[in-house]
Amino acid sequence: MPRAGLTVERIVAAAAELADEEGFENVTVSGVARRFGVKDASLYSHIKNLRELRTRLALFAGSEMTERIADAVAGRAGKDALAAFAGAYREYALRHPGRYAATRTRLDPSLAADSPALRRTAEITYGMLRAYGLDEPDLTDAVRLLRSTFHGYCALEAADGFTAPRDVRASWDKAVEALHITLLNWPRETCRGT
DSSP states (O other), X not given: OOOTTOOHHHHHHHHHHHHHHHOGGGOOHHHHHHHHTOOHHHHTTTOSSHHHHHHHHHHHHHHHHHHHHHHHHXXXXXXXXXXXXXXXXHHHHHHOHHHHHHHTSOOOHHXXXXXXXXXXXHHHHHHHHHTTTOOTTHHHHXXXXXXXXXXXXXXXXXXXXXXXSXXXXXXXXXXXXXXXXXXXXXXXXXXXXX
């Protein structure tokens, strides 16, 4: 019988807090159970295993991050949208390191297949890039460029990997400007006839 007060939502929220405090890799069923003062078995009435807990945490964090990005880009286009998107991404990654790490994990396909959060992420990202006149396969290539640039920069910044005296924010702004110029001048793939 499920313990009173425990829900999947409360368990995932506790896992998100634990991830930010101790790191995503340290999120365990036991660690979350301790937050509620219960035994692990009490959580298994709501989740199957650690894999499901981490997948749900990844979906929760991805949805949370996407909503912040969506709010930032609303009503913007082109460079303004790109800068707002990038800024919201960076802020989330640095403010919520454990949750952000969760968004970088491979998801359990059975839980992720119908995720509204994943669909929303794609809609926002592809919508922003379509303003640059990109179509497939260039959209996918551009998404990969943005994701790898943003992730790499945030990972290095979080690890204090930038030691030069130049202001980290100034370098970030310059990187976003460079991405904007790249997107404006994207080397479009030409359609080949059969």
